[in-house]
Every structure is written in C-alpha cells, then in structure tokens.
Amino acid sequence: EIVLTQSPGTLFLxxxxxxxxxxxxxxxxxxxxxxxxxxxxxQAPRLLIYNASFRATGIPDRxxxxxxxxxxxxxxxxxEPEDFAVYYCQQYGSSPGTFGQGTKVGIK
Amino acid sequence: xxxxxxxxxxxxxxxxxxxxxxxxxxxxxxxxxYYWGWIRQSPGKGLEWIGNIHxxxxxxxxxxxKSRVTVSVDTSKNQFSLKLSAVTAxxxxxxxxxxxxxxxxxxNSPGAGYFDYWGQGTLFTVSS
Numbered sequence: 733e734i735v736l737t738q739s740p741g742t743l744f745l746x747x748x749x750x751x752x753x754x755x756x757x758x759x760x761x762x763x764x765x766x767x768x769x770x771x772x773x774x775q776a777p778r779l780l781i782y783n784a785s786f787r788a789t790g791i792p793d794r795x796x797x798x799x800x801x802x803x804x805x806x807x808x809x810x811x812e813p814e815d816f817a818v819y820y821c822q823q824y825g826s827s828p829g830t831f832g833q834g835t836k837v838g839i840k
Numbered sequence: 841x842x843x844x845x846x847x848x849x850x851x852x853x854x855x856x857x858x859x860x861x862x863x864x865x866x867x868x869x870x871x872x873x874y875y876w877g878w879i880r881q882s883p884g885k886g887l888e889w890i891g892n893i894h895x896x897x898x899x900x901x902x903x904x905x906k907s908r909v910t911v912s913v914d915t916s917k918n919q920f921s922l923k924l925s926a927v928t929a930x931x932x933x934x935x936x937x938x939x940x941x942x943x944x945x946x947x948n949s950p951g952a953g954y955f956d957y958w959g960q961g962t963l964f965t966v967s968s
Contacts, residue, residue, distance in 0.1 A: 776936055823952075
C-alpha cells in the first residue's frame with residue numbers, strides 16, 4: 733500500500749500568514765487521486781480538497797491544493813483563526829486508500 | 841444537509857464482536873453512485889479505512905483487517921452497520937461513518953475514494 737508522509741509535523745504561524753503543507757507518497761498516486769482534510773479537536777475530519785486541486789462544497793478559496801505524482805501541497809493563503817487545526821492527506825489512487833499522519837498548524 | 845450519526849456500545853471485551861450502526865438523515869442511503877464507509881482513528885495508527893458498502897449490498901474492505909469485517913446496509917431504516925469480530929486492544933479507536941465517493945474502479949468493482957460527509961465519531965474501547 734502507498735505510504736503518505738506529511739511535513740512538517742507541526743507548523744507555527746500567525747493569523748494572516750501563508751501556510752504550505754506537504755504530502756509525499758511512497759509511489760505515484762494515479763490520476764492525482766489525493767484529498768485533504770481538516771480536523772479540529774473533538775470533531776470529525778472535514779473534506780477540503782479532492783482530486784488534488786478541487787475544493788469541496790463550501791470551502792473558502794483561501795484553501796488550494798496542487799501537485800501530482802508523488803508530491804502534493806495544500807496552501808492556505810491567509811490563515812484565519814478558525815484554520816488552526818490538524819490537516820491530513822489521503823490517497824485513493826490505489827487500493828487500499830491510505831492517510832498521512834497529519835500536520836498540525838498551531839498559533840505562533 | 842446530509843447528516844450521519846454513529847451508535848453502539850462503547851466498551852467490548854477482548855475477542856468479542858464490535859457492532860456499530862450509522863444512521864443517515866437529510867438524504868437517502870440509496871442515492872445512486874455513493875458508497876457508505878467506516879474509518880477509525882487511534883493515536884497509534886492514525887486514520888485507517890475499514891470498509892464500505894453500497895445500498896445494493898456490494899461491499900469491500902481493507903485487506904489488513906482480513907475476514908474480521910462485515911459491513912451491511914438496511915435501506916428501510918436508512919442505516920448501515922459495521923461488525924468487527926475478535927477484537928483486541930489494537931481495535932480501540934474513534935470510529936467514524938462517512939459517505940464515500942468512489943473514484944478508483946477495477947472494472948465494476950470499487951477500489952478507493954474519498955469521504956465527503958462524516959459522522960461525529962464514537963469512541964470504542966476494548967477492555968476486560
């Protein structure tokens with residue numbers, strides 16, 4: 733199965749700053765089948781991005797996804813207070829689908 | 841707005857069977873094109889996909905869980921369920937149900953996809 737490695741493990745930033753999160757796959761993710769989720773304490777993950785770059789319904793345009801092959805990026809253009817959370821990537825280009833270990837975006 | 845809600849006992853003894861049900865509201869579980877799935881999250885293993893089912897009864901699950909997983913659907917109640925047999929402490933986790941959009945297909949068989957609507961999750965503990 734494909735192993736996803738997210739970096740950094742933790743990112744400390746201030747509101748208004750730009751966040752860049754990385755997700756690297758152990759082998760190429762076919763068709764760019766990669767999703768990003770946001771999770772806040774005590775809540776379920778929330779779908780942000782699917783197919784590497786398509787925003788899910790209701791997701792603000794400050795969230796964007798890019799990448800292909802083995803390297804993918806989630807960018808938050810200007811952090812809002814509600815964006816401080818843990819972010820996970822998930823590949824579904826091969827079976828079984830797998831998740832990364834997460835990147836925490838904390839307040840500096 | 842589609843909503844999902846997990847229910848089931850929070851504590852089971854080792855080697856017993858975990859049984860969870862997901863109730864779907866705000867939409868029909870018989871919606872064409874969607875599967876319905878289970879994912880779990882533990883501190884040790886992170887997020888792990890368990891298995892999915894279609895309203896027709898077609899299902900598939902993570903091979904890592906071998907034959908311990910059974911996923912079923914009850915369209916009359918707009919619910920789907922998970923049974924995980926022979927549980928151990930390693931099965932202690934928060935269990936989520938979610939709607940599953942299959943993107944990867946092997947012919948007519950589903951392979952993988954993403955999850956767009958999630959339940960709030962329920963903690964399931966294995967302990968004697």
